[in-house]
Every structure is written in C-alpha cells, then in structure tokens.
Amino acid sequence: MTINKRQLFFSLRLKFLLAFTLFIVAPVLLMMYLYFVQSDKIFMETMTDTQTQVLKRVTDRADDMLNRTLNVSNLLINDYDVLQLLRSSGLSNLDDYPTYQRVIGLQSKMDNLIAYILDNHAVVAVYGLDGSIYATNQDETILKVMPDYVKQAKEKNGAPAWDVNPSLKVKGLEGNQEGGFITMVRLIKGETTKGYGLVFIAFPIKEMFLGSSGVEEDFRAQFLISDRSRLLWGQDDLWNRIESGNEQSLFTQTLKATGWQLRWIPLQEPWLQQLKNVRSTTTWSVIIVFACFLFIYVYFTLRLMKPIRSLVQAMGKASSGNFEKPALAGGNDEIGLLSHHFNRMLSSLKEMVATLREEQQLKEEARFLALQAQISPHFLFNALNSIKWLALFSGAKNVADMITSLGIMLSYSMKQESEVVTLKAELDFIQHYFALQKIRFNDNIELSIDVDENLLSARMLKFTLQPIVENSIIHGNRIPLVIRITAYHEDDLLFVTITDNGQGLSESKLADDDSQRSDPIRQGKYSGIGLENVQSRIRMHFGEPYGLFMHNRLDAGAETVIRLPWRGMEDSA
CATH class of the missing domain: 3.30.565.10 (Histidine kinase-like ATPase, C-terminal domain)
Structure with a gap:
C-alpha cells in the first residue's frame, strides 16, 4: 500500500516519536543541562573554598616559621656570650679557656635553636664584622655570602632584614633546596652604633609549603611578593603575565611577620579533569540508558504498530474490493478487538458480495434466457x-x-x-x-x-x-x-x-x-x-x-x- 507524505507526517509512529522526544528526551536533556550548569557553579564554589582554606593553612605555617625565626634572632642578638665572643678576636682567642667555653656554648645553643625552627633543615650563623663566623653548617658557602648581607643588616640597624636567595646552595641539605632559601639577618649592636656582627638565619623556602595538602602540586603557581611589590620568589614568565593582566591572582594572603604577600594561582587542570571525567561518565551512562530505553521503546512501538499497519492495509484492500486478506488479529487489547471485529465485518462483506454476485448472475442468465426467447x-x-x-x-x-x-x-x-x-x-x-x-x-x-x-x-x-x-x-x-x-x-x-x-x-x-x-x-x-x-x-x-x-x-x-x-x-x- 502506498503511503503519501501527508499520511507519513500524521502517522502514529511519528506521533509516538514526537511524544517521546517532547515528554522524555527534552526534559532529560534540560535536566542534564541544568545539572552541568549547577555542577560548574558548585565546582567553582567548592574549589574556591578549598583553595582558600589550603592557602590559609600555608600562610599560617609560613607565619609560624617566620615568627620562630624572629624569636631565634632575638635570643641570639641579646645573648651575653654572643656579645663577648664578638667583642673578642674570635678565633684568635680560642686558646683562652673561657672563650672556648663560650664558643662551645654558642654552638650548643644554635643547634637547639635550629631544631626549634626546623628539624635540622635550616642554617643559623653568627658572623663577626671582623670575619669570624659561628654556624650550625660549616659549609664555606655560608661564609662567602656573609659580606653580601652585612649591608642589609646595617641598613636595617638592628631590625630584621628578610629576603629570598634563590641561588643559595648549602651542603647537607640536598634534595630540599629547590626554590632557594628565605634569609633573615639582624645587626648585633650591643652598646655601639656600628655593631659587632650579625645573625644569619636561612631555611629552604619549600619548607613553608610542605605538609599542606593540595599546595605541593601547585608549587610553580605560587609567588612571594615583597611589601614593595617586588617578586621575591616564583616563575618570572608567569608573574609577567599576571602583571600584564593576562593572568589573575585569584588568592592572596599577607604574611604578618614580614608584610609579604603570598599569591597563588591554583592550577585547575586536575580539578577540571576530574569534573570532565565525572561528566564523561555521566554522559555515557545517560547515553547508554537512553539507547536501551530507545531500543525498548522502538521494539514495543513496532510491535504495537504491526497490527495497526495490518489493519490499515486490510482496510485499503477492502476499499478496493479485495476481501481476501484479513487483518492480523492478536491479543485481547483494544487493537486486537478492533482487528477481530474488522475481520468479522470483512467476512460478512465477502459473503454479501458473493450473494450479490450470485444474484446478479442469476439475473443475467434470466435475461439471457429472455433474449433467447x-x-x-x-x-x-x-x-x-x-x-x-x-x-x-x-x-x-x-x-x-x-x-x-x-x-x-x-x-x-x-x-x-x-x-x-x-x-x-x-x-x-x-x-x-x-x-x-x-x-x-x-x-x-x-x-x-x-x-x-x-x-x-x-x-x-x-x-x-x-x-x-x-x-x-x-x-x-x-x-x-x-x-x-x-x-x-x-x-x-x-x-x-x-x-x-x-x-x-x-x-x-x-x-x-x-x-x-x-x-x-x-x-x-x-x-x-x-x-x-x-x-x-x-x-x-x-x-x-x-x-x-x-x-x-x-x-x-x-x-x-x-x-x-x-x-x-x-x-x-
């Protein structure tokens, strides 16, 4: 039976498909869209809260380390034995037993203080302006950099001078020096204005961030900025992009001990990848579920349409005068009953047509007999x-x-x-x-x-x-x-x-x-x-x-x- 375009457009199959699309597919797609939009919002809020908390923990740890460093420097610049050693000629008086005792006592104090700051991962040194040095690490590198810090100490005139030395390398601390050291120097003045020497304390900058979950992975996106907006530590190229406005520092915390700013651009790739994985899993799950439901829907639709198509074909043939092919009757539902009643009607019509044909033939025979006569x-x-x-x-x-x-x-x-x-x-x-x-x-x-x-x-x-x-x-x-x-x-x-x-x-x-x-x-x-x-x-x-x-x-x-x-x-x- 030929089906024209109008019949195809108004067919039950198309209506079922439109109903499925409007009342099932469209709502689910809308829900998925709202879910993705809402998930983006929740993700950004969660990430912001998490990153803020992590950066707060990092800041608190850094402030604690800087305050302990400051306390150690206070103890050393006010220590009587330190002043006596610096007043003397230092190494030239080591033969003197009291001086020797002071040196041994100072060394013991500095060993205890380094354990207070960091577990033997820092350097504490007392440097005399005459070139003498008392340090927890006897690496010659420490002695070489001391003259560079004398000027900083004198400029501060007894106040702590904080800085970052990215190139400093100290023996014994290998494997924990990536990124350089945070340094602090203070002038030991005593009763003079020029001073006798200085206290030098240095610890790896990475120690400020260890133990803070979620920060180590973003280490390259962290910056220390001085109170004069000078980059103390961090990647120059990324900082230049921030300065030019191509990147934005989303999180900023101020270190109370130094006035520095800790800025952090969180690397969102791992978070976005997790979100992408969740979305991909969700999307594929929805697609698979949709495919299964669509298969079941199409299967039952075709089964439902089969007796209807058979009934339509039988009606078309009946309208053309062919009463031989009955409709496919099956089931006890409304369609099955309709097919059953149509078949009964078709059988009755067939009998009526046969009766009319027989009557017509009898009439023609009678007419023929009349013509013969x-x-x-x-x-x-x-x-x-x-x-x-x-x-x-x-x-x-x-x-x-x-x-x-x-x-x-x-x-x-x-x-x-x-x-x-x-x-x-x-x-x-x-x-x-x-x-x-x-x-x-x-x-x-x-x-x-x-x-x-x-x-x-x-x-x-x-x-x-x-x-x-x-x-x-x-x-x-x-x-x-x-x-x-x-x-x-x-x-x-x-x-x-x-x-x-x-x-x-x-x-x-x-x-x-x-x-x-x-x-x-x-x-x-x-x-x-x-x-x-x-x-x-x-x-x-x-x-x-x-x-x-x-x-x-x-x-x-x-x-x-x-x-x-x-x-x-x-x-x-």
Whole structure:
C-alpha cells in the first residue's frame, strides 16, 4: 500500500516519536543541562573554598616559621656570650679557656635553636664584622655570602632584614633546596652604633609549603611578593603575565611577620579533569540508558504498530474490493478487538458480495434466457418477407436454403444448455445469419472468415459476434460491403477482430463531450441484443480487462476487437 507524505507526517509512529522526544528526551536533556550548569557553579564554589582554606593553612605555617625565626634572632642578638665572643678576636682567642667555653656554648645553643625552627633543615650563623663566623653548617658557602648581607643588616640597624636567595646552595641539605632559601639577618649592636656582627638565619623556602595538602602540586603557581611589590620568589614568565593582566591572582594572603604577600594561582587542570571525567561518565551512562530505553521503546512501538499497519492495509484492500486478506488479529487489547471485529465485518462483506454476485448472475442468465426467447421480430419479419418475395418471383432452390439457415439459427438461439460456446459454433451461426442477410441486401454484402483451426475450440459467450456483424451491416452505408472476421492467440489472450469497409464511426460522435452518447458500444443496438449488453456480459463473466474495443481504421471502415481470456472448451472453467 502506498503511503503519501501527508499520511507519513500524521502517522502514529511519528506521533509516538514526537511524544517521546517532547515528554522524555527534552526534559532529560534540560535536566542534564541544568545539572552541568549547577555542577560548574558548585565546582567553582567548592574549589574556591578549598583553595582558600589550603592557602590559609600555608600562610599560617609560613607565619609560624617566620615568627620562630624572629624569636631565634632575638635570643641570639641579646645573648651575653654572643656579645663577648664578638667583642673578642674570635678565633684568635680560642686558646683562652673561657672563650672556648663560650664558643662551645654558642654552638650548643644554635643547634637547639635550629631544631626549634626546623628539624635540622635550616642554617643559623653568627658572623663577626671582623670575619669570624659561628654556624650550625660549616659549609664555606655560608661564609662567602656573609659580606653580601652585612649591608642589609646595617641598613636595617638592628631590625630584621628578610629576603629570598634563590641561588643559595648549602651542603647537607640536598634534595630540599629547590626554590632557594628565605634569609633573615639582624645587626648585633650591643652598646655601639656600628655593631659587632650579625645573625644569619636561612631555611629552604619549600619548607613553608610542605605538609599542606593540595599546595605541593601547585608549587610553580605560587609567588612571594615583597611589601614593595617586588617578586621575591616564583616563575618570572608567569608573574609577567599576571602583571600584564593576562593572568589573575585569584588568592592572596599577607604574611604578618614580614608584610609579604603570598599569591597563588591554583592550577585547575586536575580539578577540571576530574569534573570532565565525572561528566564523561555521566554522559555515557545517560547515553547508554537512553539507547536501551530507545531500543525498548522502538521494539514495543513496532510491535504495537504491526497490527495497526495490518489493519490499515486490510482496510485499503477492502476499499478496493479485495476481501481476501484479513487483518492480523492478536491479543485481547483494544487493537486486537478492533482487528477481530474488522475481520468479522470483512467476512460478512465477502459473503454479501458473493450473494450479490450470485444474484446478479442469476439475473443475467434470466435475461439471457429472455433474449433467447425474443429473437428480433424485425429481423424475422424481414427474413420471412424476403422468402415470400423470392417464392413469388422465382421458384429457385434458394428458398429451401433460406428456410434451412433460418431453422438452424432458431435452433441455435433456443438451446439453453450453456451460455458459453466455442468460437466455431459462433462462426457457424454467423454464416447462417449472413446467408439470410445477403438475400435481404441482394448479395451486396460479403463475409470473409480467416480463423486458424487451432482457435476454433476457444471459449466465448453465445451471441457475441452477431450484434457486432449486424452493427457493421447497419452502419456500413457502403455498397458493396465487405465484413472480415479474424482471430489470433497472444499471451494467454484471444483476440477476435471484426472489420468492415464501411464509412466508419462518426467523428462528431466520437468528439462528443457526453460519454453516454459518444460511446459507439452504447449506440449499437439493433437485434435486441445490443453491443452494450454484449460488453456487460463479457465483463461480468470474464472480468473488467476484457470486452469490446471499437475504433476507425486508417484506410476505411470500422474495427471491433473482442478481447477474451484464452480457454479451450476442454479446459476447466
């Protein structure tokens, strides 16, 4: 069954699909969109809170370390033994036992103080302006950098001078010096204004961030900024982007001990990757669930549509007159009941059509029997009148022949065994009929029959040829008139052609708008068995594709073609 675009657009399948899209797919997609938007918001809030807390812990740890460093420096610059050692010549007086005792005591104090600051991961040194040094780490690197810090200590005049030395490397602290050291120096003044020396304390800057979960991974995005907005520690290229406005420092904390700022640009890639992984997992889960539900939905939709399509196809065939194929009935739901009732209706219609066809056939048989009983009185009158005049004006032997032909015709027309006869019987009847017509028209008409003997057993209806031949005689309007009958077999069809050399069908009648008047088959009715009657009998008996087809010939005259199914009398009906 052909489905046009309008039917497809308004089909139940499309409506089910639209309903599924509007009431299931669209709400779920909207919920997913809101979920992703909300998750972004929650992610940013959570990340901000977490990073702020982590940076606060880092800041507190750094302030604690700086305060402890400051406390250690306070103890050393106010220690009496330190002042006595710096007043003396230092190493030159080590032979003096009291001086030696002071050195040993100072060394012990500094060892204890370094443990207070960091567990032996710092450097504490007392440096005399005369070049003497007392340090917890005897690396010569410490002695080399001391002159550089004297100027800082003197500028501060006893106040702590904080700085970051990214290039300082101290033996014994390998593996924990990445990023350099935070240094603090203070001038040991005593009772003088120039001072005797300075206290130097240094610890790895990385120690400020160890133990703070979540910071070590972002180590390269941390910066220490001095109170004069100078970069003390951090990656220069990233800091330059911040200064130029290409990057923004999202988190800032101030170190109370130094006034420095700790700025942190958190690296969001791990967080975003986790969020992406969660989204990817969620998306694929939704897609898989949707695919499963869509498969189940399509499966049940197709199962639901199958009996409906069968019912629609059966209705389409029934509307075309085919009551053979019932609808596919199944189940006890509304569709199953509808199919069941439709099948019952189809069966009833089939029985009604069969009954009507049988009644119609009985009517046609009765009509045919009535036709047999009323061979045209006009024809009988003309025939008998011809016989009379022939008998009056000549005692020819033709009288006997005419009477014989007339008797054979009457016998043929009154036989009631069957409506179907052979082509041979019809041709024999036409020959006797034509013999009488020749006498009527003074031998001005001729009949030519050219039919193969293999076709003589073909089945056809009684009184099929006689109305056509009579139509040619009446409408020929030409003397002499020649009528020719031929037959041939092609593609399981039998074609019987009756042609004449008369004037043919009227062109004005063929062009008439009224099909009832312009149809030559409807016009031909002379013997009581009109051409329309022959047409109806053929189509009722054999089907719509068969019947009479009339047209004018190219040269002259008219041609009538009878198309019938090829069946021999020996074949089953």
